[in-house]
Amino acid sequence: MRPIELTPRLLALARQVPQGARFADVGTDHARLPVWLLEQGIIQSAIASDLREGPLEQARETARRHALTDQLSFRLGDGLAPIRGEEIDVCAIAGMGGETIAAILSACRWAASGGHTFLLQPMTSVEDLRGWLWRSGFRIIHEELVGEGRTIYVVITAIPGSMVPMTPAEEWAGRQYRGMEAPLRGTYLDRLCGRVAGMVEGLRRSTRPEDLEKLPRLEEVLTGLNKMKEEWDRWQQ
């Protein structure tokens, strides 16, 4: 059997895993990430967990095909519930909505207090996840943008700790600094500005009181995003 190959999104997650780590993949589905990390000799052990039996069976099947069933522990359950903090160093929660990822971390008693590293890859509601992280005792130490086709994915590395509060625009786009290595950031900011401008337009046309309530906050986000884009373009000259 040929070693497993990872997509750029999963590879970006894998690159954040330090040599010798004890690893968990929550919402593992196909278990490609832990299997790749084991095949490459990067991790010493892995837990693959999923909420549902079907995806967990797929994980077992991937491990069987790669003769790695002895090195993977399979756990059925919600979020981090089937995993004890002392079993792992690094945990990936990838390919789910940002709100689900926040709910998983929030429901876990040891996540914000242990010395764990969390590799988070939200498919939606990235701004909600960033906002939840900094307000809930997590510090974002690294972010990476990964392109697959036209899609730009965000990979966030977070550890327990405090960080300088994010502005509303930073919650949407992540933090930026001069000299930052991020070839996709210009495109990412352009797309966010366009998306939020569309949302602001929609709210302005709405007559529903709850939409009008949301408008000032979203206008602040848009102003902040446009400033970030101007700053980013200036830095690239």
Ligand SMILES: C[S@@+](CC[C@H](N)C(=O)[O-])C[C@H]1O[C@@H](n2cnc3c(N)ncnc32)[C@H](O)[C@@H]1O
């Ligand atoms: C789209 S797959 C992502 C698979 C893989 N992590 C990736 O990024 O390619 C999402 C998986 O998360 C699982 N899942 C969703 N909510 C979960 C939860 N609360 N706890 C554990 N697994 C969950 C689903 O059953 C599904 O197998």
